Amino acid sequence: MPRRGAGTPPPGDLPHGRDGNRRVYGRDMQSRSPASRTGRPRSATADAAILAATREALVELGWSKLTLGDVATRAGVAKTTLYRRWAGKNELVVDAVAELFDELELPDRGSLAADIEGVVLQFASILALPEARSGLMAVVAEATRDEALRERIRASVVDRQKRLVLEGRARAQARGELAAEPDPASSARTVDLIFDMVAGAVVHRTLVSAEPADEEWVHSFTGVLLRGLAGEAPPPADV
Amino acid sequence: MPRRGAGTPPPGDLPHGRDGNRRVYGRDMQSRSPASRTGRPRSATADAAILAATREALVELGWSKLTLGDVATRAGVAKTTLYRRWAGKNELVVDAVAELFDELELPDRGSLAADIEGVVLQFASILALPEARSGLMAVVAEATRDEALRERIRASVVDRQKRLVLEGRARAQARGELAAEPDPASSARTVDLIFDMVAGAVVHRTLVSAEPADEEWVHSFTGVLLRGLAGEAPPPADV
DNA sequence: GCATTACGCTACGACTCGTAGCGAAAGCCC
DNA sequence: GGGCTTTCGCTACGAGTCGTAGCGTAATGC
Numbered sequence: 001m002p003r004r005g006a007g008t009p010p011p012g013d014l015p016h017g018r019d020g021n022r023r024v025y026g027r028d029m030q031s032r033s034p035a036s037r038t039g040r041p042r043s044a045t046a047d048a049a050i051l052a053a054t055r056e057a058l059v060e061l062g063w064s065k066l067t068l069g070d071v072a073t074r075a076g077v078a079k080t081t082l083y084r085r086w087a088g089k090n091e092l093v094v095d096a097v098a099e100l101f102d103e104l105e106l107p108d109r110g111s112l113a114a115d116i117e118g119v120v121l122q123f124a125s126i127l128a129l130p131e132a133r134s135g136l137m138a139v140v141a142e143a144t145r146d147e148a149l150r151e152r153i154r155a156s157v158v159d160r161q162k163r164l165v166l167e168g169r170a171r172a173q174a175r176g177e178l179a180a181e182p183d184p185a186s187s188a189r190t191v192d193l194i195f196d197m198v199a200g201a202v203v204h205r206t207l208v209s210a211e212p213a214d215e216e217w218v219h220s221f222t223g224v225l226l227r228g229l230a231g232e233a234p235p236p237a238d239v
Numbered sequence: 240m241p242r243r244g245a246g247t248p249p250p251g252d253l254p255h256g257r258d259g260n261r262r263v264y265g266r267d268m269q270s271r272s273p274a275s276r277t278g279r280p281r282s283a284t285a286d287a288a289i290l291a292a293t294r295e296a297l298v299e300l301g302w303s304k305l306t307l308g309d310v311a312t313r314a315g316v317a318k319t320t321l322y323r324r325w326a327g328k329n330e331l332v333v334d335a336v337a338e339l340f341d342e343l344e345l346p347d348r349g350s351l352a353a354d355i356e357g358v359v360l361q362f363a364s365i366l367a368l369p370e371a372r373s374g375l376m377a378v379v380a381e382a383t384r385d386e387a388l389r390e391r392i393r394a395s396v397v398d399r400q401k402r403l404v405l406e407g408r409a410r411a412q413a414r415g416e417l418a419a420e421p422d423p424a425s426s427a428r429t430v431d432l433i434f435d436m437v438a439g440a441v442v443h444r445t446l447v448s449a450e451p452a453d454e455e456w457v458h459s460f461t462g463v464l465l466r467g468l469a470g471e472a473p474p475p476a477d478v
Numbered sequence: 479g480c481a482t483t484a485c486g487c488t489a490c491g492a493c494t495c496g497t498a499g500c501g502a503a504a505g506c507c508c
Numbered sequence: 509g510g511g512c513t514t515t516c517g518c519t520a521c522g523a524g525t526c527g528t529a530g531c532g533t534a535a536t537g538c
Contacts, residue, residue, distance in 0.1 A: 276505095276506075277505080277506055277507080278504085278505065278506075279503070279504040279505050279506095280504080280505060280506095282504095306493090306494060306495085307494090307495080307496090308494070308495085318496090319496095319497085319498095322496065322497080327496090
């Protein structure tokens with residue numbers, strides 16, 4: 001499926017001030033990327049309108065019934081404009097959903113347990129949004145057959161969460177709650193493991209089991225994660 | 240999207256000897272369900288061929304590019320036959336993927352840790368199949384907007400796994416490895432939590448992180464699940 | 479003013495969808 | 509065997525989506 005070669009990643013003139021190289025505009029990034037600042041610039045407002053329209057369509061139609069023509073109409077742009085910027089439905093939805101994860105933060109709550117509960121609740125609140133539920137799993141499913149798409153998801157969504165795991169772990173080690181792990185390879189494996197356990201549990205709870213990841217659940221989850229199944233028997237109900 | 244009302248769930252004459260009411264054939268089950276054993280029976284071999292062709296198409300094309308016409312051609316049946324039995328792509332893929340989970344078992348390995356590692360490895364080996372990777376996440380994504388589909392997935396895929404959690408937990412309590420939990424409501428919550436943690440972690444590892452859930456990873460995961468993050472620092476490398 | 483790029487619009491062939499209608503096949507029951 | 513019922517394969521169909529091409533116009537930098 002060859003794509004047009006007209007893409008030019010604008011350095012930083014788009015509204016969502018995230019890292020630069022996320023929007024790929026077609027497929028290739030280095031064709032004539034560095035400095036082509038002549039001609040009419042791309043409308044930044046159109047960009048925002050398209051992503052907002054995509055989320056709106058995700059809520060109303062879901063993934064499978066979402067069409068790019070419909071998104072274009074909602075956004076008030078021409079369908080061709082959409083195809084000039086994104087390679088297809090997958091890439092568009094990834095970008096639209098990724099913006100939802102911008103607000104993730106990790107305020108220091110004083111203890112590892114409190115930090116975990118805080119960030120898990122944030123993550124759960126995002127996954128509770130219908131536009132995230134419909135879109136995220138679908139693009140993950142598509143990504144199983146598309147290496148580039150997987151990388152795009154990793155850069156836009158996953159890494160932003162994983163940073164929180166790194167940060168929380170460092171804090172806990174500084175507090176003495178977790179033992180330091182000097183070997184960097186072993187440490188990286190541990191971080192990956194924790195990340196898969198935290199994100200996986202929340203995703204599975206909200207999307208597969210279709211039950212809310214509320215405070216009670218998060219509290220129990222954190223108890224098992226920190227102390228294990230055999231730890232304290234039932235976590236105290238001091239929610 | 241109104242569907243035909245011709246469906247009649249055959250009691251048990253289909254090859255895969257699973258529980259009865261899984262295949263719904265259209266939408267309604269009680270229209271004239273109980274006994275209509277006259278007329279030409281449905282071809283059981285066609286059923287198996289269709290499901291096998293669906294998995295084959297999932298491997299080659301993935302979810303989004305899979306078309307029912309193509310599946311019908313691969314299976315050697317007419318496209319209309321497909322629509323007479325399944326309401327659409329979602330239901331068909333659920334049934335095709337569900338068959339992959341038939342072989343899940345929980346042999347008694349003597350300890351809770353060994354039991355967990357065994358079942359997680361089985362689950363991971365299923366998720367490593369491309370037909371499972373492509374199909375499962377996609378139908379889960381669709382299910383976020385379709386209550387009936389969610390129930391179908393629960394009955395065909397999820398509950399079969401959850402039974403293993405129940406079984407393993409009962410064994411561990413009999414061995415004295417886990418404390419008994421007399422309150423049934425609290426016990427049910429714990430089982431759900433464990434299930435979301437186990438299945439979620441494996442799914443996230445294999446599908447989102449796109450890394451294999453091999454023995455080393457499973458061993459580390461089991462260690463954290465049983466003893467918690469603060470438990471022993473790095474699990475001993477006696478894999 | 480000029481080159482360059484993005485935009486809106488229309489039109490297009492190719493494909494998929496899900497259904498309708500038909501005659502033939504494959505079972506049960508008398 | 510004859511009759512009844514249901515399924516099957518096949519063809520055809522309107523509706524909808526896809527992704528692109530082509531055109532004239534708008535908005536920038538030099």
